[in-house]
Amino acid sequence: MINQDYKAMLGAKNIIRNLSEYATARGKEIGYENVFDFSLGNPSVPAPEIFTDTMIKMLRDENPMKLHGYSPTLGDPSYKEAIAASLNRRFGMDYTAEHIFPTTGAAGAISHAVRAVTKPGDTVLTIAPFFPEYKPYVEGAGCKLKIVPANTDTFQINIEEFERMLTQDVMAVLINTPNNPSGIAYSTSTLRYLADTMTRKAEEFGHPIYLISDEPYREIVFKDADAPYVSAFYKNTLSCYSFSKALSLPGERIGYVAVNPKADDAEFIVPMCGQISRGTGHNCPPSIIQQAVGKVCDITSDLSVYETNMNIIYDTLVDIGFSVVKPGGTFYILPKALEEDSVAFCNKAKEYDLILVPADNFGAPGFFRMAYCIDTEKVERAMPRLRQFAKEVYGLG
Amino acid sequence: MINQDYKAMLGAKNIIRNLSEYATARGKEIGYENVFDFSLGNPSVPAPEIFTDTMIKMLRDENPMKLHGYSPTLGDPSYKEAIAASLNRRFGMDYTAEHIFPTTGAAGAISHAVRAVTKPGDTVLTIAPFFPEYKPYVEGAGCKLKIVPANTDTFQINIEEFERMLTQDVMAVLINTPNNPSGIAYSTSTLRYLADTMTRKAEEFGHPIYLISDEPYREIVFKDADAPYVSAFYKNTLSCYSFSKALSLPGERIGYVAVNPKADDAEFIVPMCGQISRGTGHNCPPSIIQQAVGKVCDITSDLSVYETNMNIIYDTLVDIGFSVVKPGGTFYILPKALEEDSVAFCNKAKEYDLILVPADNFGAPGFFRMAYCIDTEKVERAMPRLRQFAKEVYGLG
Structure with a gap:
């Protein structure tokens, strides 16, 4: 039936x-x-034209068996290395290729990240205003999504409500900065507050609380905006990225999860994402797109x-x-x-x-x-x- | 944690x-x-070279916004139409674009098909020898996979065991023909037997039993082999296909579910697949690959x-x-x-x-x-x- x-x-x-x-x-x-x-x-x-040129050059010059072959379960090494190097250079991080899991866009990234750090029945907390697809992503993992009401004065975080709702059953907090729909980026002081509060509560509860940071708009930041890199503030961060917006490739479904190397159990999370994929039928993002984006990941439209x-x-x-x-x-x-x-x-x-x-x-x-x-x-x-x-x-x- | x-x-x-x-x-x-x-x-x-040429031509000539843009939730219309027309011409079916759901290869196809026609706790029956990844695909949907022991004389179906195991709790039967690992194709008489038995049992149980037919090797059929199109035998069939083998594109993750137009609730299944994707973060296969494969889907390597x-x-x-x-x-x-x-x-x-x-x-x-x-x-x-x-x-x- x-x-x-x-x-x-x-x-x-x-x-x-x-x-x-x-x-x-x-x-x-x-x-x-x-x-x-x-x-x-x-x-x-x-x-960007360089993406198109890169694709054409690869199609013309490279061995189609390699170009279109299965990428390894945990992703194409050249893509993973390029992403790690780019994040390290730009944000002072210390990722290696082993901390990067290629996904079908940010949707795939969030779906993997949620499954990796929760079990069915757990609660994931998000902060309004929020992207409505978070509900199916989180419920698809068998978890409950609870929503902290918006701070409508600034669209930063409603502190009072956040602390009230960050209870023992919350295993992950899911944020989106710069934010769809508000356009607001979480400021340095907001991220400091978030990290301090989550660290304190995690100690109180006796279990880690992971921060799942959805960042497809990370490269679209306006003059004078204070929009720092989230994972630099809180070690238990899984950064979920998509090249949909920065490279204008929304249909090509290419993104990643980047696991902070200092996160609790960091070494297991990417291999676990590989196992999660087996159960959702998602497997890897397209091989040729991984290879091409790896070559141009520092460029934007x-x-x-x-x-x-x-x-x-x-x-x-x-x-x-x-x-x-x-x-x-x-x-x-x-x-x-x-x-x-x-x-x-x-x-x-x-x-x-x-x-x-x-x-x-x-x-x-x-x-x-x-x-x-x-x-x-x-x-x-x-x-x-x-x-x-x-x-x-x-x-x- | x-x-x-x-x-x-x-x-x-x-x-x-x-x-x-x-x-x-x-x-x-x-x-x-x-x-x-x-x-x-x-x-x-x-x-095939025509695939490479098609990709290069598209990259060179087409509007990148269209080429790389989001494909509609239920897939790129040109791809869906091309698949339906090809299957109709080759196998005498009457699919329309509305019966085709593009997926990330056969893995994605099976994961969607299982979720569409079961609920967690149901049983899916497969027939040995079988592809071991069926276990995570089926268990990822919350179902139990039960395995009919092999008929080792022919690697067709072990009839006695199949009938014994096709019980009330079985909501779907998952087959793979031509088969990995045996190389055997299910014959006309095997498929007739399968269809008759499933029809009879479905009536007895008072619920439909869907046939999920995994067919990535469909185009690799040898001289004189009797390897007919499964869905032509049994109306409640969801055909799961991948171009990995026929076009040698395993890394590009492109396939589909084709829902038999005469299946019970046929009109709901493809739209439901769109909903299923929201919960697994899979979304569509890559846009440019959908468009390119749609143009060459009758060609093989x-x-x-x-x-x-x-x-x-x-x-x-x-x-x-x-x-x-x-x-x-x-x-x-x-x-x-x-x-x-x-x-x-x-x-x-x-x-x-x-x-x-x-x-x-x-x-x-x-x-x-x-x-x-x-x-x-x-x-x-x-x-x-x-x-x-x-x-x-x-x-x-």
Whole structure:
């Protein structure tokens, strides 16, 4: 009999997907250039040319048996070595290839990391606002996801609630910085606080509490933002990375788990990830992509457009009178809606062909997310529309 | 705390990997050309040139945003359409793109298929000899794997044991044809018997019993072999495929689940696979590989070497006096060892630099597997050594 739990999941509406489909349909009516679609977090800049050149050169020159052969269970050595060297150089860490486990993007990384440091029934704590896919990732490992309510003043951590919820049954804390949907990067003082609190509680509870740090936006950090490398603050950190955003390769499913060499049981975690893969059928990310990304892992696409877009949107929002925290990175911003019900707010915005996403699912009810990974020209054209909407519906500006 | 179950798995010896590592080490001593390594099932022919050309052309000409962008949750439409059309044309089926779910190889396919048609605690039945990774795939879904003992006369199905073990708690039967490790393809009469029995038992039990058909060797079928398309015999079939062998792309992790359009609840299964992926972090196979393989899915590498090798080995084995069933496909053969303890047998063969794999883990104790995906020249050079070994140690030939 088909599995009734998975069948039941089919009924759930995916609000972002629905909005995106609406935007596409509306685009067919009035021209997609006239729909101001801020729904989807897809990179809007191409992969760097050097990635394309590297791929073509490998395909042309290398032995296809090696290029397309099985990579070892724990990943392609050249990829693992390149990642370790890059992280060490940039963040003063001391990874070796043995601390790096290649995964199918950050989704694969988080799924492995959670399974490695929990057992079914354990609790994983995350901090709002948070990426809604954390729920299936954590529940897929048989764990419970509990959510620390947001600090809506800064989108750093709600300290009071975090300490209250960091109880004996919590085996891992899952964070995302720079953050989807807020665009905020956790500051040095936030990470110090987090590390101190987790260290203290772990001692009190008599078991390690691992920090699973989801970092696909790590390379999209804006001028003057304080966005330090998480693992440098807390030894029991598993860093989960994806090249989806930095190299604009979201479809190629390439990322990794990097285990802090000083973590408790660090030497077991990568080999355990290999065992975890056997049970999920995931196995390795594609061989040719591992080899190519290993060669270009210090390069990024031209990511400057995201900061340009952010500044245009942020300044306009402030000028109109929105309450909004300025992002330190990513391609998201999370302003407060102009009425309590952000779903109603976003529905009204649709009438102006502004596609905005209510952030209730992200643990930020009353806020809405704008993904500004779109052409700057379109962002500029959207601003008068945003003003018009705020003025006509809410009397602002 | 790190997960103790996964940690415990690290202790287990992988006999094939150990043998393969031994062969590599021995090769460093005496030259790898002098080690007759029949341990590993890696394709020994390159990917077809048209695949390489297609990849280069796509990289050169296509928009990188489209090429490397997220593929839709349920897979790239061009890939799904190409697979459906190919299967329909070749096997008289009536798939549409909606029945095809792209996966990271057959491992990903089986992991999804098992989760889709079972719930944790259910039983999945497989038939020896079988691929040992079925155990983690099935147990990863929370199910029990039960193994029907082999019919060692033919390596078709042990009918008596199959009927005894096909009990009320069995929700899926997992088969592999052409088979790793026996090389045997299930015949028309075997598949008719299987379909009739499963249909009858499903009616008796009042629930569907799905057939999960693992078919990575489907295109490696030898002259005169009777190796029909499984799903044509039984409507509740989920065909699990990988292009690893046919296109020599094992590292690129590209395959699919094809749901028989007439299966019970067929319309739900592919969308459910999308939900299953959310919980395992697997998501889609790489975007560029989906698009490229979609364009060449009717092509294969030059697979003729495997039949050439099989004939040389089979004829030699028979001539020496081994008991062996002639393979109908794959690049494996499964002769009976010359003593009851096949581990001891394979250890003695190692002294002759013949690397053979005891098949105990494959559910065929007393047999050994030879993977003949190696150069024909080397196969030819290995035969005198095999004769010498059988003669000196066992007085045969």
